[in-house]
Structures are given as structure tokens and as C-alpha cells.
Amino acid sequence: MNNEVRVRFAPSPTGYLHLGSLRTALFNYLFARHNNGKFILRIEDTDQSRKVEGAVENLINILNEMGLNYDEGPGVGGELGPYFQSERLEIYKKYCDELLANGHAYYAFETAEELDEMRKVQQMQGKQTMYDRRARVLTENEVKEKLASGIPHVIRLKVPLDTEIRFTDIIRGNVKIETNLVDDQVLLKSDGFPTYHLANVIDDHLMQITHIIRGEEWLTSVPKHIILYNAFGWEIPKMAHVPLILNPDKTKLSKRQGDVATEDYLKKGYLKEALLNFMTLLGWNPGEGEEKEIFTKAELIEKFSIERVNSAGAVFNVEKLNWMNGEYIKNYDIDSLTVLIIPYLNAGGIDTSDLIKTKRVIFAIRSYISKLDEAAEQAKLYYSDVTLTGEHIEIVKSETSIQVFDALAKKIEAITEITTDNFKPVLSEVQKETGVKGKNLFMPVRLALTGEEHGPELGMIAYVLGREEVLKRLRKLL
RNA sequence: GCUCCCAUCGACUAGGGGUUAGGUCAUCACUCUUUCACAGUGGAAACACGGGUUCGAAUCCCGUUGGGAGCGCCA
Numbered sequence: 001m002n003n004e005v006r007v008r009f010a011p012s013p014t015g016y017l018h019l020g021s022l023r024t025a026l027f028n029y030l031f032a033r034h035n036n037g038k039f040i041l042r043i044e045d046t047d048q049s050r051k052v053e054g055a056v057e058n059l060i061n062i063l064n065e066m067g068l069n070y071d072e073g074p075g076v077g078g079e080l081g082p083y084f085q086s087e088r089l090e091i092y093k094k095y096c097d098e099l100l101a102n103g104h105a106y107y108a109f110e111t112a113e114e115l116d117e118m119r120k121v122q123q124m125q126g127k128q129t130m131y132d133r134r135a136r137v138l139t140e141n142e143v144k145e146k147l148a149s150g151i152p153h154v155i156r157l158k159v160p161l162d163t164e165i166r167f168t169d170i171i172r173g174n175v176k177i178e179t180n181l182v183d184d185q186v187l188l189k190s191d192g193f194p195t196y197h198l199a200n201v202i203d204d205h206l207m208q209i210t211h212i213i214r215g216e217e218w219l220t221s222v223p224k225h226i227i228l229y230n231a232f233g234w235e236i237p238k239m240a241h242v243p244l245i246l247n248p249d250k251t252k253l254s255k256r257q258g259d260v261a262t263e264d265y266l267k268k269g270y271l272k273e274a275l276l277n278f279m280t281l282l283g284w285n286p287g288e289g290e291e292k293e294i295f296t297k298a299e300l301i302e303k304f305s306i307e308r309v310n311s312a313g314a315v316f317n318v319e320k321l322n323w324m325n326g327e328y329i330k331n332y333d334i335d336s337l338t339v340l341i342i343p344y345l346n347a348g349g350i351d352t353s354d355l356i357k358t359k360r361v362i363f364a365i366r367s368y369i370s371k372l373d374e375a376a377e378q379a380k381l382y383y384s385d386v387t388l389t390g391e392h393i394e395i396v397k398s399e400t401s402i403q404v405f406d407a408l409a410k411k412i413e414a415i416t417e418i419t420t421d422n423f424k425p426v427l428s429e430v431q432k433e434t435g436v437k438g439k440n441l442f443m444p445v446r447l448a449l450t451g452e453e454h455g456p457e458l459g460m461i462a463y464v465l466g467r468e469e470v471l472k473r474l475r476k477l478l
Numbered sequence: 479g480c481u482c483c484c485a486u487c488g489a490c491u492a493g494g495g496g497u498u499a500g501g502u503c504a505u506c507a508c509u510c511u512u513u514c515a516c517a518g519u520g521g522a523a524a525c526a527c528g529g530g531u532u533c534g535a536a537u538c539c540c541g542u543u544g545g546g547a548g549c550g551c552c553a
Contacts (some may be wrong), residue, residue, distance in 0.1 A: 128480040454514035
């Protein structure tokens with residue numbers, strides 16, 4: 001039981017689930033499931049100024065929708081809660097006092113303006129911008145006085161000087177940094193809320209997290225965390241900093257260059273299975289000569305290992321996602337796919353009350369679309385009336401075309417039902433009878449049935465339209 | 479600017495001292511379909527550079543260059 005793997009996804013509720021966060025959550029989830037461990041959701045809502053209404057609910061919804069269900073966290077409970085950091089303020093306060101008492105932290109009283117000024121000077125001198133630790137020299141009495149007079153204050157980490165911090169990251173190997181370059185990070189803000197660094201370390205320890213799997217952007221703050229673990233005398237969890245997801249120009253994936261919210265992709269008609277599959281393969285792969293690209297969730301869980309996560313960032317390539325999504329659509333269970341597509345057809349103004357027809361249409365269009373939101377456009381020709389323009393009218397009105405339509409209509413009247421493969425033989429017979437062949441035969445029929453020069457094969461179109469509709473469209477031109 | 483991280487086709491990646499450097503997306507050609515797609519076949523396409531170590535380096539080491547991230551009382 002004590003060796004149980006416990007990982008967490010610890011987002012701050014910004015109102016949507018960023019694709020980068022989705023992948024971090026995904027890796028945590030896969031790692032937990034692979035190891036029969038626990039996947040915990042913790043909400044990092046310590047920034048009062050960035051509160052967003054409904055953000056937490058939205059986050060939980062998306063996580064559930066994506067099938068990344070967690071074992072402990074908001075809504076499902078757990079022994080080591082609460083799982084909202086805003087409800088754990090007392091805990092942070094207590095541990096911060098401990099740090100103060102042991103000399104690992106100290107009070108500081110600078111204003112935001114003073115700190116800005118300090119950084120400006122450092123920048124000009126070509127130094128790393130960081131707190132100059134000036135409040136360290138305050139005497140006990142000076143501190144007492146300032147506290148008594150009610151000057152706003154923060155509590156900062158007292159970084160041990162002139163030494164270095166080394167740690168091993170599962171993905172990156174050994175990393176080291178001199179402590180003189182580590183900032184005396186603010187631990188407790190003047191509003192009494194903890195910063196990420198304090199809350200994160202305390203919660204990970206208290207929630208018995210064994211592996212911290214998070215984005216690469218946290219790598220440089222690991223030394224601060226290690227100093228904290230050491231100050232508390234706690235065991236340091238294993239760490240894995242996963243590479244970033246990049247824009248095509250290799251910068252960190254950002255809103256400015258396209259959609260970054262998971263819900264946007266869902267809305268556009270990417271299947272969650274495809275999205276999961278694709279995101280997992282961004283920065284990870286099963287290796288060992290595996291040449292498959294499509295994996296079920298169960299397969300991913302079985303094969304996933306954090307050691308095989310790449311160390312370099314990965315560009316988010318929508319084209320490959322499109323391809324993969326198309327693969328999923330082509331192979332999806334037709335009934336399930338129908339349920340998923342109907343809303344998109346309705347949104348495109350298509351009446352789906354005839355379920356039999358709807359299913360036929362979906363069967364016909366599934367290999368033509370890579371996203372669900374393309375469905376209505378592809379389905380249109382099976383619903384709307386045919387309107388011909390310009391030279392199409394001439395083609396349809398030509399003498400041979402009329403002969404073809406007439407012969408074809410008669411043949412169809414003689415059969416009871418059009419199937420996916422009895423339409424072509426009928427056309428062949430028409431060809432024999434009328435002597436019209438090639439483009440002169442097929443194009444008029446195509447135009448008569450769809451009004452378009454291009455489209456699916458005629459047999460499929462005729463099957464989906466059905467006998468009555470085909471006859472109707474032919475007769476209209478006679 | 480400073481610190482840290484990273485480096486195989488355009489993109490995602492496999493490989494990890496001796497390989498014709500493999501696969502997928504995209505791209506190109508051909509085939510199929512008398513349409514467009516789908517599908518199939520084939521092609522073009524990469525080890526950033528320079529030094530070492532070694533009989534041998536894309537692979538190990540160092541450096542250079544390039545890219546990224548971090549440097550908040552945000553997370």
C-alpha cells in the first residue's frame with residue numbers, strides 16, 4: 001500500500017482546459033492507470049485576482065468528457081482533502097510558521113514599486129533579475145516594529161547560499177544549479193494566500209504524491225521546491241518534466257496562433273478518442289519497432305511509460321490530427337457515430353428525423369470528412385433540391401442526356417429498391433440501350449442527382465437517395 | 479541580459495558505436511474510380527556545425543550555433 005503510485009493533475013482554474021494541460025493530465029492519468037496507482041485532481045486556486053466564475057465546473061466536465069476520471073478530488077472526495085487550495089489556507093499558514101521558526105523563511109516589507117525598481121537596475125547590470133535578499137539583514141526588533149505598525153508584508157524563502165542543488169528528472173536526467181542564483185521566493189503573499197511554490201510542495205507531501213509529472217515550464221523552479229522539501233525534512237517525490245507543446249513556429253503553444261482549448265477541438269468535431277490518441281503520441285511513443293499509430297485507451301495504458309517521454313518539445317500539427325480523426329470516423333461504430341453527428345447535421349439545417357436515411361447518409365459521408373463539423377456540408381446533396389446553372393443546364397438538356405434519363409427512369413421503375421451495388425449494372429444496361437457512354441452517360445446522371453460535377457460514386461448516391469427520390473430527380477428533367 | 483533545458487526528413491518520431499538511417503502525417507507521381515475523395519503502389523525528403531574518444535560515430539564527450547522555457551506578492 002505504501003508503494004502505491006500517486007500522481008496529481010493540479011491546474012489553476014482559468015476557464016478552459018489548455019491542450020498542454022490536457023496532455024499533462026493525460027500523462028498523469030496513463031501513468032497512474034499503468035501502475036495501478038491513484039490519479040488525483042487538485043485545484044490550485046490561490047490567486048484571488050484571477051478567479052473565473054464556473055471555471056472549476058468546466059474543467060471537471062472536460063476531464064470527465066475526455067474520460068480522464070480521477071480517483072480523488074473535487075466531487076469524488078478522498079481522505080487527503082480538501083482538494084481546493086483555497087480551502088487549505090490554515091495548513092499553509094501553519095507550515096509557513098514552522099519555516100519562520102526554524103530560520104528557513106523571513107519577513108519582507110518591500111512594495112511592488114520598490115521591487116520593480118530593483119529588477120530594472122539588475123537588468124541594466126546584466127544580472128539575473130531576482131530579489132536581492134535585502135530584508136534578510138533586518139534585526140528582530142525592526143521586524144517586530146514593522147509588523148506591529150501594520151506594514152504589508154510577505155514571507156520569503158531563505159535560500160541557503162554558496163552551495164548547489166542537484167536533482168534527477170526522469171525525463172531530463174541530472175540537473176544542477178547554484179543556490180546563489182535561486183530567488184528568495186515569496187511563500188506567503190501579503191493577502192495571506194500562499195504562492196504556488198509553497199502550496200504545491202506542502203500539498204504534494206500531504207497528499208502523498210509519489211511522482212510529479214508536469215510541464216517543462218516548472219523545471220527552473222524545482223530548486224526552490226527542493227529547498228523547501230529539505231527545510232521540512234520531507235522526502236522529495238520523483239519528478240518528470242514533460243516537454244512543451246509548440247506552435248508551428250516552435251514557441252510555446254498559445255492562443256494567438258490558433259485554438260488551444262480542448263473544448264474548442266471537441267466542438268469542431270474531433271473525437272475524444274482521436275484527440276487522446278494524438279496527444280499521447282505528441283512527445284511519447286511505444287518504441288521497439290512499433291509502427292502502429294492508432295491506439296485504444298486500453299492499449300495506451302498498457303504501453304505507457306514515463307521514461308519514454310521525449311525531452312524535446314513537439315509542434316502541434318493539426319494536419320496529422322485531422323488525418324487521425326478521419327481514421328477514427330471511418331472506423332467508428334455507425335450507430336455511435338450517428339448519435340455524434342446528428343447535432344452537426346441539425347446545426348447545418350438538415351432534418352434528421354428520418355433515422356434510416358440519416359444513417360445511410362452518414363455511412364456515405366464518413367470517408368469524406370475528417371472532422372464532424374464537415375458533415376453537414378457533405379450531406380447537403382442528399383437533402384437539398386437540385387439546382388443547375390450555366391453549362392450544367394445545357395448538358396442536362398442535350399438529346400442524349402434526355403434519352404439516358406428516360407431509359408434509366410424506366411429501369412428503376414422496374415426494380416423495387418436501389419442497393420449500394422445494383423445501380424451500376426442498371427447504368428450499364430442503359431448504356432447498351434441508348435448507345436451513350438463515358439462522360440456523356442455519367443455526368444448528366446451525376447448532375448441530375450446532385451447538381452454537382454464531383455461527389456461520391458453514383459451507386460452510393462442513388463442508394464442513399466432511395467428509389468423514389470432518384471425517380472423524382474430524373475423525371476424533373478424529362 | 480542572466481539561469482536552465484533542448485537538437486534525426488517540412489511536422490510527429492524509431493534507432494542509440496558498424497543500419498541501404500525505419501514508420502506516420504503532409505507533399506509529388508502513378509494505379510483504381512469515366513468525377514472528387516477513399517484506397518493501393520512508388521518517389522523525393524533528415525542525423526545543425528566543429529573538435530575529440532574509437533579500427534569505426536547520427537549514436538559517447540567537449541565546444542559552437544540555433545531554438546525554447548524560466549527569471550511576479552501568476553500558476
